[in-house]
Amino acid sequence: MTDIIDGKAIAAVLREKVAVEVASLRDDHDLVPGLAVVLVGEDPASQVYVRNKGKQTVACGMQSFEHKLAPTTSEAELLQLVHQLNSDPAVHGILVQLPLPDQIDTHAVINAIDPAKDVDGFHLSNVGLLATGTPRLVPCTPLGCMILLQQTMEDLSGKQAVVVGRSNIVGKPMASLLLAAHCTVTIAHSRTQDLPGVCRNADILIAAVGRSQMITGDWVKPGAVVIDVGINRIDAQEGKTRLVGDVDFDSVSKVAGAVTPVPGGVGPMTIACLLRNTVQAACSASSLPFSM
Numbered sequence: 001m002t003d004i005i006d007g008k009a010i011a012a013v014l015r016e017k018v019a020v021e022v023a024s025l026r027d028d029h030d031l032v033p034g035l036a037v038v039l040v041g042e043d044p045a046s047q048v049y050v051r052n053k054g055k056q057t058v059a060c061g062m063q064s065f066e067h068k069l070a071p072t073t074s075e076a077e078l079l080q081l082v083h084q085l086n087s088d089p090a091v092h093g094i095l096v097q098l099p100l101p102d103q104i105d106t107h108a109v110i111n112a113i114d115p116a117k118d119v120d121g122f123h124l125s126n127v128g129l130l131a132t133g134t135p136r137l138v139p140c141t142p143l144g145c146m147i148l149l150q151q152t153m154e155d156l157s158g159k160q161a162v163v164v165g166r167s168n169i170v171g172k173p174m175a176s177l178l179l180a181a182h183c184t185v186t187i188a189h190s191r192t193q194d195l196p197g198v199c200r201n202a203d204i205l206i207a208a209v210g211r212s213q214m215i216t217g218d219w220v221k222p223g224a225v226v227i228d229v230g231i232n233r234i235d236a237q238e239g240k241t242r243l244v245g246d247v248d249f250d251s252v253s254k255v256a257g258a259v260t261p262v263p264g265g266v267g268p269m270t271i272a273c274l275l276r277n278t279v280q281a282a283c284s285a286s287s288l289p290f291s292m
Contacts, residue, residue, distance in 0.1 A: 003258040005148055005227075011268035014147065015060055017292055018275045022061040025282065033282035034063035035093040035119065035274070036085045040078060040104065041071035046097045053095070053271055060275055065091060075104045079112050086114040092285055093119035093278035116284060119277040121173065130176045136284075137277050142174040144269025145206060145227050146181070152225055152258050153204075157182040160201055164188045164215065164246070165208035170229055174206055195219075205256075207246035217251030226252055226259040229266050 025031040035057050039050045050066065057064040067081060078096075085094050094117045100106050110118075115125040121139035129136050149156060161183040165171040171187060178185045188198050189209075199205055199219040205226045207215050212232035220226060230246030245262030253259050260266055276292055283290035 002253045002256050003152065004253070005152055005225075005258050005260045005265060007144075007148060007260055007265040007268045010148060010151055011144075011272040014269070014272040014276060015056065018272070018279055019060045021279050021292060025279070025288070026061065029286065029288060031282060031286055031288070032061070032063055032090075033092050033278050034065060034090045035095065035278045036065040036067065036088075036091045038067045038069065038078070038081060038085075038094070038096045040069045040073050040097070041101050043099070046099075050097055053274065056271055056275060057278070062275070062278060063090060071101055073101070073104070075108065078104055078109055082109060082112045086112075086117065091117065092282035093117055093274075095120050095274065117281055119274055119281055121277070122169070127168070127173070130173055133176075133180055135176075135180075137281065138177065138273075139169060139173045140270045140273040140277060141170050141229060141266060142177050143273045143277075144266055145174060145229065146177050147273070148227060148260065148266070148269060149181075149204065149225065156204070159183045159203040160186075161204040161206070162186045162188055162199055162202035163206040163208065164195070164199065165206075165210070165229070167208065170208040171206075174208065178204070178206075209246050211246055212244050213248040214246050215252065216248045217253075217255045220252050220255045222255055223257040224255075226256045227266065228260045228262050231262060231267065 037050050037053055054064045054066055085091050094113050096109055110122045115123045118126050118137055121137045126137050161178045163171050163174050166187050166189045175185045175187050196219045200221050202224055205224050208229035212234050228245035228247040232244050233241045234244055236242040243263050280290045
């Protein structure tokens, strides 16, 4: 029987740990972690993400600062806000919701964030620290995937891991985390020869390619652990849409040893790890130990 990895339940446990740590920081050190989220424009999906992040931040006892800017906001205006947040002692974590409008250089904005407040882990200095095995703040989705793997497998050491997708947000940092866990790692992508064959060698298969239901059961090694990072909206009955991953869940669940569903797998872990990273940043700013 394939185990369905319950990301909602594991994320709930992590949020409980965050809330306990926040209460301890408040009571023992008069420190309340604060997360600032910046949304530029009116993308419906981004609005939902920002709203959920705000609710969960407050639910864990932290301060939530939301900045909603017009879609016509200039790069200079956004950079000015980022600099203000960098210097605000009440703000320990800064997240600029992506994607940004075309008139704004995403890389310039990300790298304007104070690396110590970069709870998304996208700043070049945080990317470099992760790549060299000395991470500070780790990107939330790969971190969530690692927690799911550690909850599912007794030992990752020596396992063959294949990451399908080479993005800076998921694929590359995911590979760095797997290497740090002593896996043998392959990054596969659209130009990989015999991609199904490469995937069939994996004890751990991470799907982060952005193509709905691309990975099917005949691509999966029997007993492998499959983590589906994809979130794709496809047509369903009566003109409605539904969410699916990069994995064809029905066929893969007949072969894999464990698999994450979409929704309810990696998604909840991403926000929970954002909260965790904010607490870590707050502890670091006050030279306090962090052990979550």
